[in-house]
Amino acid sequence: MGKNDYTGLLYAEPSLLEGFARVLDVGGVFDDFNYSPTPEQADRLALISDWYAVGADLHRAISRYLADKIGAATHVGRSSGR
């Protein structure tokens, strides 16, 4: 099952290791972000990711339900046309 996190897509999560590494980060090179070309594009992507988070929750819930009821081999979703 997927474990994508649809929030915090603009930066890497802080961690203990990052803290260790930051001891030598005198130049502040650790802070970097996923930028968008325009503010409008950034807003659009933020809205899209919110709805993807909702969709992912539904997808996981339906997958779990079907796995329990019908079988683990059941796949949820459209067939890939790509």
Added chain:
Amino acid sequence: MLEDPPAAKVKPSDKPGGLKEDEVSGPNEIVLSAPLEPPIIADTTSSADSEYRAPVESEFVGPASGVRQIIERRRVKVHIGPIPDPETLKELAALYSEAPRLIIEDSHAQTSHRIEMETMRMKTASTLALRGQLIGGSLGAIGLVGSLIVAGIGQGWAGFGIALTSLGGLVSIFVYGRNQQTKERIGKQALRDKMAEGEPIDEIERSSP
């Protein structure tokens, strides 16, 4: 225009005021549609006495040009959200007077809970990072001070080795940590690109780590 306008084709013997004419379209006596009647349009989803019943406005235009045109406008109200629409709340209040207050308070509590969870998550991650910084800094400092002490008691090479190991360790962690962060950000950017292209959720979920 090479042709004469239609009005010019009317015979001079026609009585004035008999046929109403338009200069462009000519005689407009022909009615193509049925006589004026109320349109058969109704909001079948709301009750007749509901104040939220979708109003239907009909406007009959014509027959100025000989053709009757019906314009219909329909206003539909859709509600999506954790709190029911006022009409439902009123109905619930009729059954249990405390219901609206409880529903609104529950919704507010759920929002606060989610905000609190996100705050805690970010605080924990930041605290971990700070803790790592303190531990890493302390270890580096101990290594460097230790190397100086060792060098001071006459073991120059040993002191040098300790200093080199301490600094090397920190530099390795710095490079590794930065690499991990970059990798994480690239992964998130790839996810953003997929979402921007409108890739189906099931495909994204299937390809997730």
